[in-house]
Amino acid sequence: RGAGDSTVGVKWAGPGSTERTAWALLASGVIARGDAAFSDGRQYALAASVEHSFNDRWSGALYGSHQRGAGQRSTTWSPSLSLSVTERLGTYLEAGFTHANQQPDQAIAGAGLTWMLRPNVQLDASFDLGLNRNSPDLQLGTGIAFYMQ
Template sequence: MRLPATLALLLIAAPALAQDEGGEPPAFDRPGLGFAPTTLPRGSVALEWGLPSLERDRDDAGSRTEQYSSDLTLRIGLAEQVELQAFSTPWNQLRVRPRGAPSQRTQGAGDSGLAVKIALPTASDRHALALLASSTFATGSRDFSEGGTQYALGASYEYAFDDRWSGALYANATRGAGPDSVTWSPSLSLAMTERVSGYLEAGFTHTRGEPGTALAGAGLTWRVSRALQLDASFDLGLDHDSPDLQAGLGVSFLFQ
């Protein structure tokens, strides 16, 4: 089944997958560089799907690369403040266009992994803090795999200034296959309406033995119902060594 047809079926079925209930709905992890500093309620399941994302860059020789990726994350609320995640990038397409030569295209699956998120106690409801420990395994095809196991530990902190504005800080360290790296990202979010929110973010990554990268961008989320969220986001490279553009669309479903 083609991607648009699959998406249409999911959008039609989604409102029946979870009943609207009182109270604040659980937060989804996408979009953005970081993740929500809260966990799903016990017994809840969420599916978050990129439709897809795009990364575009151009090197000093004038070669242009475009990579499209469709990522999936399954989140399961195991207990109060604890959730299990399984993630993968089952579809990727890379197109390389060298200057003065025919373009080359490759396609394949990316790596998969497991993660555990734990929400930590805080002094008040204005604060939220969570840790995310993950392992990624070399299950993908050669062009889209790290070639070995990676381990990562991330932290996300959020502070609510009032009912509409909040600020967050995300940090993540990765080790294992490939060079070690550290990423951190501040962001500012605004609840425009009861269902629509927006955010601004910046991201900085230091990779051992390689130039650092810096990005900045924005995104929007539309909470169509308690069970369904749509999102759109982009980030632009701030220096010569960063990707020119990262952008994506996504949909998230809640099963309760």
């Protein structure tokens, strides 16, 4: 019995982005509030992403992050390809590769949906499948993002 950890993050969209290419930084931390059996301990991460729009519907992105905490370090790279189905609905394909110290590498691939509930609120849902024996077999995710000016 018990609760799991919570994660809090702050994203900053940097200057120099253009109409076709944008970049951002993300700093996050895990609040280790879970019981020992449900907690990975305190962790901190710094990530960066770059996205390029090929046209009005297709875009590609590259995400990279480095995470430290609870005696571990890991680096993750994740390329993705996105398609705007409508003005409010989008879908994407993604892959992820993680290298952690003193642990086997992991590789995943998956897909997701994004929905703009309002101009400043996005909902998303995704799944990822493990590509090697060291990766999780299946991961499901949901999220909400708020854009503040």
